[in-house]
Amino acid sequence: MLYIDSISKGIVIDHIRPGNGFKIFKYLGLNKADFRVALIINAQSKKYGKKDLIKLENVMDLDLTMLGFIDPNITINIIQDEKVVKKIKLSLPEEVEGIIKCKNPRCICSEERQIVHRFVLIDDKKGIYKCDYCEQIYSWEG
Amino acid sequence: MRHLIDPMDISMTELKDLLDLAEEIIKKKEDFNQVCKGKILGTLFYEPSTRTRLSFEAAMLRLGGSVIGFSDAGVSSAIKGESIPDTIRTVSSYVDIIAMRHPKEGAPKLASYYSFVPIINAGDGGHYHPTQTLTDILTIRLKKGQLSNLTIGLCGDLKFGRTVHSLIKSMSSYGNKFILISPQELQIPQYIKMELFNKNSSFMEVESLEDVIDKLDILYMTRVQRERFFNEEDYIRLKDSYILDKEKLKLARKDLCILHPLPRVNEISYEVDDDPRACYFEQVKYGMYIRMALILRLLGVM
């Protein structure tokens, strides 16, 4: 059994869907961190069988919209004095800006230089978004 | 502030109100010819569509208002190089309401985020054209006296024609029967059919206009464009079956109402124009009246 020290102060990003752990690790730029970080993949999970998790021995600002978009199953635990002082359950954001790019060549997004690509959630079970301008569909499953 | 970007932005109650107002305008035109005195409509047409622009301009002028704008961004290079937010913030400082047409989908939606005044989508690419849908619905109500229990035939290109999709979506809320007449290549997309399933309307798909024309209260004709076909053979084989002429019209009911969003190419023979069932020129006129009603409501004048 792999043993990772519990942290006294920091953040645990838990219940990451297997495979997403490394994606989030990279997205947060943790390969360049100057504090202790643990990325654990394929840990045991009562709920899903397997999960990834990340432990940070530091407090940092997290973009919960973006994290929820990458993986809505995530739970974030804020740790102080070795205790969980806050639990945040993520979900798919209602709206994402500048994360998904609209690929419809007929969309105004393809022409206006300074436009912010904006997608709106239309089905939270299937993770389906539509472009706010042209209504092109974007789905996580692809 | 209210904008009109997507035909579905209008609730059934608001739709009824707009139709009622349009009918009132038709009955008492003189009562309305000064109500927008001092108001200015901006017509921002990033691609030419003379027909739609004239309809908006005539609507505003008949309300006693004035119009400024451009009809083709190519002419106005200053506009062409400028971002939509900048143009809209400028123009909406001058005018009270804007009708905007743009070749790209979603451009009027973008404009609505920056405008100081209401935006009316006058067509954004093949996407939405809400005032066409309003025109179609007003025409149906005026010709038939009702919006429900009708058998509505839609003929031609049902795949790419978004005005057809919008009309079906709107009319399906009222409980109607749709007969969708098109070659298999140009059938209505699956997602529209799904929406029809969820409402209290029924539909059937056929390939031949002659087979069903005697059942129709409304026949909505659309253009079948050569470039929509995969090969020339199919186009030649199919094109004539979607042309309405006197011969086919013999089979139709006396009270049929023939609609077309115009301009037409050849899908309605000119010989049909004299038939009392041809309503597409009246439809053009009603388009102006519904735009008058819409301008009044968005401006909050009445």
Ligand SMILES: [Zn+2]
């Ligand atoms: Zn788009």
